[in-house]
Amino acid sequence: MSAIGSSVDYFEISPDVFCVDNATADGARSLSWQVDKLQDALHRTADHPVVVHGLGLSIGSCDGWDESYLHILEDFARRRPFEWHSEHLSWVTASHPGDTPMHAGLALPLPYTDEALELVVPRAADIVQRYGVPFLLENVTHYLPPLPGEGETSPLCFWSALCDGSGCGILLDLYNLYCDCVNRSIAPADALEEVPLEHVVEIHVAGGAVTAGFLLDVHSRPTPGPVWEMLQSVLPRTPNLRGVTYELLDEAFPTLGLDGLRTQLDTIRTLTREAGR
Amino acid sequence: MSLAAWQRGLCMLVARHAAPDAPDSSTSGGRMQLGQLELSSDERLWLESVADAPGFSVTCDIQRRWRRLRVQAGAPLTLTALGADRHSAVDAYLSRVPLRSMFVTPEVVGFTTFVAHESGYDLRVRAVAAFERALKLAVAGRGRALSSGRSLPPGTVLCRHPSAAMVPLPCRPEALFGALLSRGPLPDADQPTTVLVAPGLATLWRPASLAEVDQWDAHEEPRLSRGPSTPVLALLEAGALCEQETAV
Numbered sequence: 001m002s003a004i005g006s007s008v009d010y011f012e013i014s015p016d017v018f019c020v021d022n023a024t025a026d027g028a029r030s031l032s033w034q035v036d037k038l039q040d041a042l043h044r045t046a047d048h049p050v051v052v053h054g055l056g057l058s059i060g061s062c063d064g065w066d067e068s069y070l071h072i073l074e075d076f077a078r079r080r081p082f083e084w085h086s087e088h089l090s091w092v093t094a095s096h097p098g099d100t101p102m103h104a105g106l107a108l109p110l111p112y113t114d115e116a117l118e119l120v121v122p123r124a125a126d127i128v129q130r131y132g133v134p135f136l137l138e139n140v141t142h143y144l145p146p147l148p149g150e151g152e153t154s155p156l157c158f159w160s161a162l163c164d165g166s167g168c169g170i171l172l173d174l175y176n177l178y179c180d181c182v183n184r185s186i187a188p189a190d191a192l193e194e195v196p197l198e199h200v201v202e203i204h205v206a207g208g209a210v211t212a213g214f215l216l217d218v219h220s221r222p223t224p225g226p227v228w229e230m231l232q233s234v235l236p237r238t239p240n241l242r243g244v245t246y247e248l249l250d251e252a253f254p255t256l257g258l259d260g261l262r263t264q265l266d267t268i269r270t271l272t273r274e275a276g277r
Numbered sequence: 278m279s280l281a282a283w284q285r286g287l288c289m290l291v292a293r294h295a296a297p298d299a300p301d302s303s304t305s306g307g308r309m310q311l312g313q314l315e316l317s318s319d320e321r322l323w324l325e326s327v328a329d330a331p332g333f334s335v336t337c338d339i340q341r342r343w344r345r346l347r348v349q350a351g352a353p354l355t356l357t358a359l360g361a362d363r364h365s366a367v368d369a370y371l372s373r374v375p376l377r378s379m380f381v382t383p384e385v386v387g388f389t390t391f392v393a394h395e396s397g398y399d400l401r402v403r404a405v406a407a408f409e410r411a412l413k414l415a416v417a418g419r420g421r422a423l424s425s426g427r428s429l430p431p432g433t434v435l436c437r438h439p440s441a442a443m444v445p446l447p448c449r450p451e452a453l454f455g456a457l458l459s460r461g462p463l464p465d466a467d468q469p470t471t472v473l474v475a476p477g478l479a480t481l482w483r484p485a486s487l488a489e490v491d492q493w494d495a496h497e498e499p500r501l502s503r504g505p506s507t508p509v510l511a512l513l514e515a516g517a518l519c520e521q522e523t524a525v
Contacts, residue, residue, distance in 0.1 A: 020417040021380035035419070056379065062281035092379070094281075094288040102288040103376045105295065105340030115280045143332030148283065148323040183332070214335045 001044045003258055007265040010049040010083065012245050013041060015076045016056050016069065031068045033075075042080055051202070051243065052076065052085035053171075059123050059137070060091035060110040063101075070127075077131060084201060084242070086136035086171040089120070089162075107140045111147040112158040117165070124166035134242075136201050137162065138171035141179040141217045155194035169201035169240070174230045175208065175217065175247075181226075182215040188230050200238045205231060205268065206247040220252040223264060228271065235275035244268045282314040286324045292375055294328060295337040295344075297368040344371055344384060351385035351413065355392055357457050358405040366392060385413050401453065401463045404446045408482075411442035411474035418476035418516070429502050434521040435509070436499035441475040441517040443485055443493045450484065477516025486511075493517065 001011065018038040019031040057069045073085065090107035110116040120137075128135045153161075159170060172195060181188050205228070207221030223246065231244065246264045248256060256264075293299060311324055327333050348367055349356065356363045370391045377383050389410035393403045418440020429435075446453060447466030456463050473485040473493075485493070488508040499521050505513065512518040 016380075019380070020382050021378045022382075022417065032417070034417075062284050091284060094284040096285065096289065101377075102285070102292055103378060104288050104291050105343060105376045105379060106336065108284075108287065108291075108336075111280075113280070119280065143335045145323070145327060145330045145332065148317070148319045212331060212335050212338070214332060216335070216339070 004261060004265065005047060007262055007269070008048065010051055010243060011045045012051050012053045012247075013045065013076075013082075014053050014055050015072050016054060019072055021068075031072045033072075038079075045080075049083050050080055051245075052082045053138075053245075054085065054087045056092065057087045058090070058092045059087055060089060060116065060120055061093050062091075062119060063093065063095040065123060066093070070130075073131075082133060084134035084136060084169075085131065086138055086202065088140050089137040090140045107142075109140055109142040109144070109147060111149040112153045112155055113149040114153065115149075117153075117158065117161055121162060121165040124162065124168040128167040134169050134201055135167075136169045136171040138173050138204070139176055139195075140173075141176040141183070143183060143214050143216075156196060159194075159199065160196045163196065163199040170195065170199045171202045171204060172197075172200045172234070172238075173204040173206075174227050174234070175204060175206040175219075175223065178224070178227050178230060179208070179215045179217055188226060189233070192230060192234060195234075197234060197237045198239060200234070201240055201242050203231065203234070203238070203241065203244045204247050205244065205264075219247045219249045220255075222256065222260060223267070228267060231268075231271055232275070235272060235277060241277065244272060279315050279317060279320065282316050283320045283324070286311050286314050286316065286320070287327070290324060290328060290333075291337055291340060294333070295340040295376075296372040297341065298372040299337075340376065341371060343379070344376060347381045347384040348388045351381045352388050352406075352409055354409045354412075354454075354457055355389050355402070355406040357460060358402045358463065359392070359398070362398070362402075366395075366398075369395075382413055382417050386410055389413070399463070400447050400466055404444065405453065405457065407442075408444045408446065408472065408474065411444050412481055414440045414442065415474050415476045415478075415481045429505060429513075429520070433502045434499045435496060435502050435505075435513075435518050436521045437493070437496050438475065438516050438519045441473070441515070443471055443490055443517075444474055444482075445469060445471050450482075473512075473515060473517055475512075475515040475517040477514060483515075489517075 018034050018041060020034055022030050022032060052073065054069055054073065056066050058066050088107050089110060091110065092104050092107055094102050096102050124135065124137060163169060177191050178188060180186060181191050205223045206219045207223045208216045208218040209220055246268060248261065311321060345367060359366050370388050374387050374391055377387065389406040392398060392406035393410060418438065447469055448464045449468045449470055450472055452464040471485045471490050472482050473489060474482045486508065489512055492508045492512055496518055509518065
């Protein structure tokens with residue numbers, strides 16, 4: 001991180017990454033810090049603002065979100081105030097009939113329906129109130145056929161209602177949206193028309209790989225050209241944008257290398273400057 | 278729409294089809310029984326047909342792939358000890374133990390527990406799995422408070438630290454771990470030794486004395502301290518025993 005400190009305006013931290021999950025066989029869980037790792041991350045980012053990007057809240061689980069994540073987030077906020085924080089509009093857990101907890105192992109999508117809005121709006125509003133800094137929800141990609149109920153509400157209406165109803169903002173993951181475009185044969189411009197861009201506070205860019213004919217959200221490669229084009233397209237139309245973040249898995253860093261990482265960051269810087277941001 | 282029932286149905290399907298021995302969804306035996314879920318007709322139809330969609334296979338593969346990666350990253354000793362059985366052991370684990378968390382530690386603890394309790398594996402392999410499980414829990418337990426025996430007030434109740442363990446090994450630990458590091462044949466199981474694995478030890482483990490093993494056994498249930506003896510003090514210093522309220 002020290003090698004790229006001068007290339008970035010902030011670091012995005014996922015508190016979950018510095019935690020141990022003390023899960024038990026009955027599914028009860030509590031997160032605790034891996035103190036050494038957390039201290040190291042806080043030390044390395046001490047000269048920059050941080051924003052938080054959570055992984056395990058499961059805000060869309062009908063059977064309840066993950067309270068242990070919120071406890072960790074509260075503790076993190078005491079250690080290091082953050083500019084804003086975000087999570088995924090998705091769910092990862094459900095209860096088996098008989099109340100045995102089940103874990104999907106990946107972020108699964110919520111359908112754009114009124115029922116999903118009724119579930120998520122009060123939860124997002126609660127989080128907005130609780131921390132006093134912007135709370136953003138990120139669009140996730142998925143590889144399933146069109147979900148039941150899809151078409152009941154357009155993505156544009158859904159996201160607008162979610163933001164207006166809860167006060168949350170949008171973390172627009174352009175790579176996820178691009179995956180949707182590739183996997184479902186949608187034109188990127190059409191997909192962007194379904195995003196209420198005035199609510200976008202942060203943008204993610206990344207790159208991934210194709211498996212079994214699907215472009216996957218794996219953050220393993222440089223950002224592909226069409227995603228840069230999408231970024232160019234939205235930058236002039238996102239009046240409340242505060243940051244653009246490049247996402248990369250730890251495991252992929254040796255392949256990309258420091259120069260490759262700098263190229264990604266420099267491209268973001270160039271495009272945002274060209275857009276007058 | 279009954280979103281909760283749909284989520285339960287989809288989660289059940291993903292869990293079932295992510296298992297390496299998942300049944301063929303095109304057979305009647307491979308079809309998930311969704312009758313107990315209160316689904317709309319659209320949802321039921323969707324769930325009954327989704328397993329045939331290519332994207333569903335990719336979805337299940339993602340879960341399976343992450344679980345394998347977590348085991349590979351977090352259980353090197355057990356996998357080395359398993360040798361040629363490593364792939365079948367991971368497959369058996371993924372098929373029989375449901376996913377509980379996306380974090381490494383619960384997955385590694387799940388896998389090592391599975392191997393340690395599977396009677397079909399060599400005794401030495403099972404011991405290595407039990408040792409690696411204890412190591413993982415001890416590392417995770419380092420964030421928890423430890424107590425020392427320096428000044429235990431009268432009436433203190435002592436118990437085992439939840440992140441500590443006594444692990445019986447069938448051979449000398451140096452010989453066993455040396456074989457694992459050099460990927461050589463495991464030593465004969467002819468020198469049983471018990472090792473203490475605890476979060477307060479700088480190297481996380483050391484051989485345990487017989488007196489320490491006795492005291493460990495004596496604290497299977499929380500126990501009132503009557504002035505700590507030398508082995509109890511040693512276990513306290515190692516973080517193997519703690520005051521009862523510390524263990525919560």
